[in-house]
Amino acid sequence: MAFPLTEEQKRIVDDRGGELLVSAAAGSGKTRVLVERLMDRVTREGMDLDQFLVITYTKAAAGELRARIAQELSARLAEAPNDRHLRRQTALVYQAQISTVHAFCAALLRESGHLLDLDPDFRLCDEGEGHVMMAQVLEDVLEEQYRDIDPEGDFALLVDTLSAGRDDSRLAQIVLDVFGRIQSHPEPLRWLEEQKAAWELDGITDVGQTAWGALLLEDAARLGRDCVRRLKQAVELCGGDELLEQNYAPSLQTTLEQTEALCAAADRHSWDQVCARLPVSFPAVGRKRKRTGELSPMEEARAQRAVERVKALRDGVKEQLTRLGERFDGDSGQLLADLAEARPAVRGLMELVARFQEAYQKEKARRGVLDFSDLEHFAVRLLLDPESGQPTPLASSWSARFAEVMVDEYQDTNQVQNAIFTAVSDGGRTLFQVGDVKQSIYRFRLADPTIFLEKYRRFRDGEEAGAGEPRRRVLSRNFRSRPRVLEGCNDLFRAVMSRDFGEVDYTDDQALVPGAAFPPGEDDALELDVLDLSLLGKQEEGEREDKNRLEARWAARRIRALLDRPLMVKDGEGTRPLRPSDVMILLRSPGVVLHHYLRALSEEGIPWSADGGGDLFDTTEVNVALALLQIVDNPRQDVPLIAALRSPVFGFDGDKLAFLRAGAKGDFYTAVTEAAGRGDQACRDFLTQLEELRFGAGERTCRQLIWHIYEQTNLLGLFGAMPGGQERQDNLLALYALAGQLEDSGCRSLFQFLLRLERLRQTGAKLPSSGSGREGEGVSILSIHRSKGLEKPVVLVCGLSRRLNREDLMRPVLFHPVLGVGPKGLDRERMVEYPTLARRAVSRQLEREMMAEELRLLYVAMTRAQEKLILSVALTEGVRALERLAQEAAVPVPAAALERQQSVGAWVLLHALTRPEAEGLRALAGGPEEIAAGLGPAWDIRWVQGDALEAGAEERPGRFADLEPERGEAEDLTAALTWTYPHEAAVSMPSKLTATQLKGRVLDQEAAQEGAELGGGREKREPEGLYRPDFMVRERGLTAAQRGTALHLAMQYLPLEGDHSPEGIREELRRLTDAGYKEVVLTAISLPSYGTDSGTSLVELIEKAAEVPGIERIRLGSLDPDMLHDDDIRRMAAVKKLCPQFHLSLQSGCDKTLRAMRRPYTTAQYADIAAKLRAAFGADNVSFTTDVIVGFPGETEDDFEASMAFVTGMRFLKVHVFPYSRREGTAAYDFADQLPEHEKEARSRRMTAAVEEVRAAEAAAMQGCKASVLLETPLSATMFTGYTKQYLPVLVSAPGHKTGDIVEVTLGAWDGKRCRAEIV
Secondary structure: OOOOOOHHHHHHHHOOOOOEEEEEOOOOOHHHHHHHHHHHHHHHOOOOHHHEEEEEOOHHHHHHHHHHHHHHHHHHHHHOOOOHHHHHHHHHOOOOEEEEHHHHHHHHHHHHHHHHOOOOOOEEOOHHHHHHHHHHHHHHHHHHHHHOOOOOOHHHHHHHHHOOOOOHHHHHHHHHHHHHHHOOOOOHHHHHHHHHHHOOOOOOOOHHHOHHHHHHHHHHHHHHHHHHHHHHHHHHHHOOOHHHHHHOHHHHHHHHHHHHHHHHHHHOOOHHHHHHOOOOOOOOOOOOOOOOOOOOHHHHHHHHHHHHHHHHHHHHHHHHHHHHHHHOOOOHHHHHHHHHHHHHHHHHHHHHHHHHHHHHHHHHHHHOEEOHHHHHHHHHHHHEOOOOOOEOHHHHHHHHHOOEEEEOOHHHOOHHHHHHHHHOOOOOOOEEEEEOHHHOOOHHHOOOHHHHHHHHHHOEEOOOOOOOOOEEEEEOEEOOOOHHHHHHHHHHHHHHOOOOOOOOOOOOOOOOEEOOOOOOOOOOOOEEEEEEOHHHOOOOOOOOHHHHHHHHHHHHHHHHHHHHOOOEEEEOOEEEEOOHHHEEEEEOOOOOOHHHHHHHHHHOOOOEEEOOOOEHHHOHHHHHHHHHHHHHHOOOOHHHHHHHHHOOOOOOOHHHHHHHHHOOOOOHHHHHHHHHHOOOHHHHHHHHHHHHHHOOHHHOOHHHHHHHHHHHHOHHHHHHOOOOHHHHHHHHHHHHHHHHHHHHOOOOOHHHHHHHHHHHHHOOOOOEOOOOEEOOOOEEEEEHHHHOOOOEEEEEEOOOOOEOOOHHHHOOEEEEOOOEEEEEEEEOOOOEEEEOHHHHHHHHHHHHHHHHHHHHHHHHHHOOEEEEEEEEEEEOOOHHHHHHHHHHOOOOOOHHHHHOOOEHHHHHHHHHOOOOOOHHHHHHHOOOOOOOOOOOOOOEEEEEEOHHHHOOHHHOOOOOOOOOOOOOHHHHHHHHHHOOOOOHHHHOOOOEEEHHHHOOOOOOHHHHHHOOOOOOOOOOOOOOOOOOOHHHHHHHOOOHHHHHHHHHHHHHHOOOOOOOOHHHHHHHHHHHHHOOOOEEEEOOOOHHHOOOOOOOOHHHHHHHHHOOOOOOEEEEOEEOHHHOOHHHHHHHHOOOOEOOEEEEOOEOOOHHHHHHOOOOOOHHHHHHHHHHHHHHHOOOOOEEEEEEEEOOOOOOHHHHHHHHHHHHHHOOOEEEEEEOOOOOOOHHHHOOOOOOHHHHHHHHHHHHHHHHHHHHHHHHHOOOOEEEEEEEEEOOOOEEEEEEOOOOEEEEEOOOOOOOOEEEEEEEEEOOOOEEEEEO
16 A cells, blocks of 8 residues: 555445445545545456546546546556556556546437437537527527416416516526526426425415425424523523512513423424414513612622623513514415415416426527536436436446446535436445535535435444445544644534534534644644724725725734744644745635735735636726727727727827817717828827738638737737736636637637627626736635635635625525425515515525535635634624623524524634633623633634724835925925816806705705805815715715715804895895806705794795796705695695605605604605695606615515505605614614614615616606706716706707706606707
């Protein structure tokens, strides 16, 4: 044997006689064992390598394994050079079936595919081609369905229910999602039929009899037992204090008894009995305050802590049982009726997916292509009888070829692949599987870890299994990491990983056992750094990068400290100083935060290597190359032509392009041609080179043409000389390779190539770009997924406070391979969606599986470290976050407590708080009192203050020096920067004013950006700071921080004195009309309340303002719907100058939420006011805008759906949607049922999408109508933006007009932001 094996490895190598499953821990040498087992059978049993089928997960892994086998053969031949059998294997190693499962299936189909009438010369289509083909086929299928639609049929109900009646895009995405996910099933069409049968609900009288109800009942029992545990803790605490015993104990005991009864009902799987025991009551606690005896200060403090602990336990239980009650909001009769109502839509979805699969299969057959799913499914059809599921004679024939089938990374197998492995291994009897379920992190690629888990639990231990009986063995000895790293991992995962949370119990047979020898280390303890970033305050939208930026800066400084000390790492038999290339930073999703880490490392002078996983189509160099290809195909395309001219290839700057555009009419190519005719040398050179590129382009394949362009324009050289040049060149070469791939699939001409790329983009396909940048062999920055199989001496796992991603749970139709689909139901009368029982069950199961996968990702990340492991958790709430976690911490951490957390970092801290060495954290958090025992070596736990990180690299000594400015130059520069145009007021005069302006106050936010200061000339000002560009303000709006800053600044300077009477305002209006103003906006905190303190009214003010000559438009600010009266509406309708656009404050379209917000109106009253305004001003003439808050505390999914239905039903022209922002000092801050941020953001996106659809429809309805538009912002000399009286934004070309003019237009198409219009 070439090298010694451990006893557990040797037992696996020698094990024969039945199916063998090997659970191999991280770093345990599973590949070495696989190679040794293979070589042992070759040498001891005289077998040949081509008698084995070895399946790996990737092509790279297959190549590496083949090389390992060849290397081992060479080593053994060196020891026995005359061994003919070994010499024969050196030739067979390159013929042996060592491949991916897809490569094996392809070989099977080419040999035996004729049995299925498959052409053995089939071609594999790539992923991009498949996306395009699926989109085309689905479009045809949907068109056919709509053509033959039955208004009362299943498909019509499907369209109304699952696509929410909007458009095909949502329904198409649902079909593609379900289709893609069922490909992991051996028989997708049978799965669809089984789903239809499951929804028939024959003979079911109690929801607990369904798979969905049974799951929710089991979950309720588990969560109920957790509540019982916490209630018992509270009761026990009450026993030690007189006041608690009298005030809290009776209430807690009542709640405890009811909760135990609830658990018992759930254990009996009776849905209706559980519903009958909900809600659980929480009787009011007593109010006794005086004790019978005095307590010492220490005893008083201890008693106070007990009170706080009991209250926290009681409140936590109350919150959990309240949420549990939301899942049991209906009895069996109601829920079964809801399922029956949704059944036709589900049936229609299953039939639509089946029809799409059939049509897609026909299209692939017509083109003579197969995709990767076809390889697996056709292989299953060849190997398994569809009726009995037993292996076919062909499967027996293939089984006879292989003495053993070896499968690596078995934890990432799916059902269809497992069926193939079983079929070609004599029913599994010759199957050898190795993997680690704790490293199964590819569920999003349809991997099914439950296959591994089911076998692991079913198979007997190898020492106990009989001959021919399936058995399991364990590889637990780790040869990668230092003992302190491994023991730190063991401590954490023993505390948090269980069958209830993580899908596997982390017992001794799963624990990591040190197996490698390391020289003594000084700093090898597992390090946990908790970053106190409470200085940032509550994170708001637009500010969230601060946390990531500071955490990146901390990571860079920590690495710098390790390099400067330096940390000594193992090198052969000795040690050496740590190098940057020895360090790896792991992140869950590097893409959005990568730039922070690259900048922080650069600030510290540390080289780095990173792969951002970007999209090839988003890179500058590829877009330049594509622009050149597009103008070679057709130069009269303005956007590609300008992109090519602006690129480094031709170097036209913005002024040059503007000059060309201004000097000619027609398209841009005409402008360039005319400029060349006038003698412009740059244009002449461009046209000459373009002609050379176009000459003969039709005779070249696309690949040849791309290379010709690269050579003629020196594109590779130009971008290679830029920063990140190697990556830029790699991306250009990747485009060249892509052209070759598409050429091989029949896409040879330039037009076909460009069309294919455009379709790829439309389907959302992405092609990975080269690394986002490299600076030498430095610190590696990787996602955890990409780190699988890698190792480094020092590993930093950062970003652990990132919120768990629950976006997949918000999809319109959820999917689970066992539970099936989870659709929403639709109340067809109110057109309100609601979650069905199936959706709740599927959502709950997917959420638990998501958390299990995140826990396994943490395991993979932590087991990459060889010598030092550092975890970082950034807390934006600082100590407050620790205090909340301390209430949940226990030994071991309960699964229910882990499920309640919102980040992986919280899981780590729940264990860390109970470690003996965490006294500092416990002192800050005020607990917990329970301390874990029997742990491994101590962790190095640090509390890092964020103040030092906020200072920034620019303030650190030794990096930058201030330069003294030269005298004279400074004065000239200051004069130049402070110069102002003397007539600025004339050119920047706003076209409308607010009422606050009329009172002499500071302008509101919008007018402040556009308006000029009133009065005389201005004094010279100091140079102002940088502002966000206007286009960012218009498109993205202000951030919460900017809005708050503006509000506070305005409140400092707003004068409260002045003449606010109608006559005073009329006088101000006269002065403004003399200055040229034509429109005014009347606004106030409560506009309808105007004049209540002076005997006048808002209506009177409007009437008097309308009498001022020169004022042509009057617009109103926000109005409270409960303060508008019939007489007010009648009088306002008589004022012709009043714009018929009303901003009626709504806040929510759900009456329950309105009551919680303490709004003095209902949705019915609101709709009544709107109807009266429509009647008074004309339904086709009036428009409404409003504000809506989503995610208010206590807003359920049903409440949100009701709100969205009301809002869309009101047909607002514009709705400002805001996610609820929790603010201290407000009443809602202390409300129960606060929603998580991700849920509020998701609802905000859904509401925004819905109201934007309505806005587009309303704008489309106005197309062709005449309207008057006030010209506002000039985009050019002739192009203006403006608003109609109804506040519809308009883009119009108005030659000869200026800002402030009112023009008559005909409204055209809506472009998503504005309505295009033409002057009448």
